[in-house]
Amino acid sequence: MSSLTPSHLTDDLKAEIKELVCDILEVDDDEVTEVSLFIEEHDMDSLRAIEIVAAIEKKLNITIEQSAMAEMPNLEGVYAVVERTIRN
Template sequence: MSTMTSDRRSAIKEIVCDILELEEDEVTETSLFIDDHGADSLRAIEILASLEKEFGITIDQSELAQMINLEAVYKVVAEAPVR
């Protein structure tokens, strides 16, 4: 996995928190979007689409199942191909 800058991590966290309507201090690297924050599949798709737009990457929809917390999202974004 490629390294991710703290700026990119911050941008990802900001996107996730905005879509989940949470304050940044409410979301940890390992808190679960569905179990801990009540996210649904529509929110997950919104996160995926926002990340693609923000970073110019392509994330396969099959990756949604992996995107359960911030750590997993960082990994998916780091491995996503640039458009």
């Protein structure tokens, strides 16, 4: 496992987050990897980025800082931000 991969998120939770992301980006889940870039590879725009954050916040009942969006270029980044937010 990569040292960048958060250790406290369950595989089920990661799968739920990935499903949310794929639904919003309107891509099949096999097209999105932990390191594929949302903007460059999946045509994400700023509105979809906000939708992703809002969906995760609602699903997990957390609040993600607006500044953290820059740390979420791919699923690996999303997992790290969610992990940090849950711990704090």
